Amino acid sequence: MKKKILSLAVAVAMVAVMAFAMTGCGKSSDDDIKTSITFSLDWTPNTNHTGVYVAKALGYYDEAGLDVKIVQPAEHTAEQMTSAGEAEFAIGYQDTMAAALETEDTCNFTAVAAVIQHNTSGIMSRKGDGITSPKGLTGKTYSTWDTPIEQAMLKTVINKDGGDFNKMKQIPNNITDEPAALKAKQTDAIWVYEGWGKVNAGVEGVDVDYFGFADYDKTFDYYSPVIIGNNDFLKDNADKAKAFLEATAKGYEYAAENPEKAADILIEGDETGSLENSADLVKASQEFLKDKYIADAEQWGVIDAKRWNRFYKWLYDNGLTKTNLTDKGFTNDYLPEK
Numbered sequence: 282m283k284k285k286i287l288s289l290a291v292a293v294a295m296v297a298v299m300a301f302a303m304t305g306c307g308k309s310s311d312d313d314i315k316t317s318i319t320f321s322l323d324w325t326p327n328t329n330h331t332g333v334y335v336a337k338a339l340g341y342y343d344e345a346g347l348d349v350k351i352v353q354p355a356e357h358t359a360e361q362m363t364s365a366g367e368a369e370f371a372i373g374y375q376d377t378m379a380a381a382l383e384t385e386d387t388c389n390f391t392a393v394a395a396v397i398q399h400n401t402s403g404i405m406s407r408k409g410d411g412i413t414s415p416k417g418l419t420g421k422t423y424s425t426w427d428t429p430i431e432q433a434m435l436k437t438v439i440n441k442d443g444g445d446f447n448k449m450k451q452i453p454n455n456i457t458d459e460p461a462a463l464k465a466k467q468t469d470a471i472w473v474y475e476g477w478g479k480v481n482a483g484v485e486g487v488d489v490d491y492f493g494f495a496d497y498d499k500t501f502d503y504y505s506p507v508i509i510g511n512n513d514f515l516k517d518n519a520d521k522a523k524a525f526l527e528a529t530a531k532g533y534e535y536a537a538e539n540p541e542k543a544a545d546i547l548i549e550g551d552e553t554g555s556l557e558n559s560a561d562l563v564k565a566s567q568e569f570l571k572d573k574y575i576a577d578a579e580q581w582g583v584i585d586a587k588r589w590n591r592f593y594k595w596l597y598d599n600g601l602t603k604t605n606l607t608d609k610g611f612t613n614d615y616l617p618e619k
Contacts (some may be wrong), residue, residue, distance in 0.1 A: 293324050315348040316521050321359040321371035322351065323557040327477060329372065329396050329506050330564040331543050332533030332574070332581075334550040339535065341528035347521070349548055353553065364389040365509050370525065372396070373509040374473035375592060375610075376430050382610045391515065392611040393506040394526055394582035396533070397476075397573040400495045405479055407463045408488035416444030419521040423467040424454035424462075429601055431472065438497045460487035476569045477562075484562045485526055504584060507611075515615065527617040530581045537574045537581075540567040582616045 321341040322330055333351060336342050342349045359371035360381055366389070373392060373562045381388040404423075406412035412421060415438040425431065436446040455464040473479060475491065482489045495502035508529070515522050536543035542566055544567040548556045556563055575581045590607040597605045 286295040290586055297502075315343070315346050316518070317349055318342075318349045318370065318521075319368040319523060320351050321362045322353050323359045323372040323374075323506065325353065325553055326547060326551040327556075328544070328547065328563060328570050329476075331547045331567060331570075332396075332529055333538045334532070334547045335535050335543050336528045336532030336548045338550055339532070341531045342525070345524040345526055345528045346551045347528065348616045349525070351550075351552075352445075358602050360390065366511050366513060368511070369514045370508055370510050372506050374506050375504040375589065378507075378509070378610055379430070379593065379596055379606060382606050383602055383604055391512055392504070392584060393510045393515070393522070393613075393615045394508040394529070395504045395584050396508060397570065398508045398576035398578050398583075399573065400502050401475040401493065401573060402472060403475060403491055403493035403496075403507060404470050405459060405463070405473045405482065405489050405491045407466075408490055410469060410490070412470055412492075413490050414492055415439040415442040417448075418449045419444040420448050421434065422450045422452060423470045424456055424468040424472075425451045426454050426472075427451070430596070431600055433601055434501055436493060438494060442497060446482075446566045459487045460489065463487060463489060476566050476573065479567050480566045481562050484565055500591055500595045502588055504589060504611075507584070508582075510615070519615070522615045523617070526560065526615050530617050533574045533581045536567065539573045540564070540571040543567055549567075580617070580619050582613075584613055586611075613618055 312552070320333055326334070328420050337349055337351065352368065357367070359368065360373050360378065362368040363371040364381070364387065373390070375392065378392065397520055404412065404415070404418070406417070406421070410421070411417045418435070418439055439446045439449065452468065454471065456467065456471060459473050459478045462468055462471065471478070474585060475493065479489065479491050485501070544560070544564040546561055548560060550552070586608070589611055593606040596602045
């Protein structure tokens with residue numbers, strides 16, 4: 282009987298030792314389980330997304346206990362995917378968010394971080410055509426998406442600069458290579474992001490003129506792009522959301538400090554192959570954006586309520602939204618505390 286008791290004690294002790302080894306050495310199933318997060322791009326990979334690719338490649342997400350999958354929108358937009366819970370986070374834009382925010386019953390996402398601090402979009406044209414400022418578009422051909430906000434912004438800056446919006450000829454925008462289209466005289470002017478379209482003109486050796494919307498009206502210094510998060514995920518997983526943004530912030534901070542290395546990481550991480558032959562463009566774009574990710578903000582990701590609200594108030598005042606969206610659609614609550 283004593284022998285049986287001793288054997289049982291030994292067995293119990295062995296089980297205890299094994300359990301300790303599994304838990305004490307950091308190999309428990311709880312420690313190994315990571316929170317799965319789907320991050321949707323807005324389009325094919327580009328330098329607006331670099332911080333996310335860096336955070337994944339350098340293990341920042343792993344360290345935060347996150348398994349992040351980067352996807353592209355398929356049948357739905359990135360905003361629709363996030364609202365439906367098909368993605369926890371995605372790339373969005375303050376201007377395109379407005380329409381969704383007006384339908385609160387179906388809009389289920391919030392902007393949680395600014396990818397870059399200032400709007401770097403504007404109009405690019407052939408060098409020497411006289412479109413060095415908005416009024417220069419008078420009498421010229423512009424490739425348009427024909428959206429209400431786009432039209433209203435153009436009308437505002439052109440007429441404010443002394444031009445005539447109604448005398449600008451507009452044609453549908455089906456352009457994929459902006460510098461090539463300008464060189465071939467398919468159009469006179471195109472709306473581009475300076476850090477990609479204008480930089481690409483330099484890479485392709487096409488001389489261009491450019492003006493930024495924010496340079497002619499501070500109202501148009503809105504947030505483009507932003508990272509949006511699914512509201513249900515933010516509410517139910519606040520700690521995980523904060524961990525995701527802290528790791529993402531580290532990714533963008535790395536990209537700001539190491540643009541060439543970050544560009545290589547982006548190209549290597551691009552599973553679509555769209556950047557395979559674009560190393561010169563990616564590296565030049567990364568060099569441009571390194572000072573734009575944080576710029577004059579206290580840290581990466583901060584959204585200034587005054588600038589956010591100024592744009593949404595303009596939309597409402599000009600009949601572009603039916604409701605006043607000021608103070609709606611954004612939060613800084615999930616950003617890292619500095």
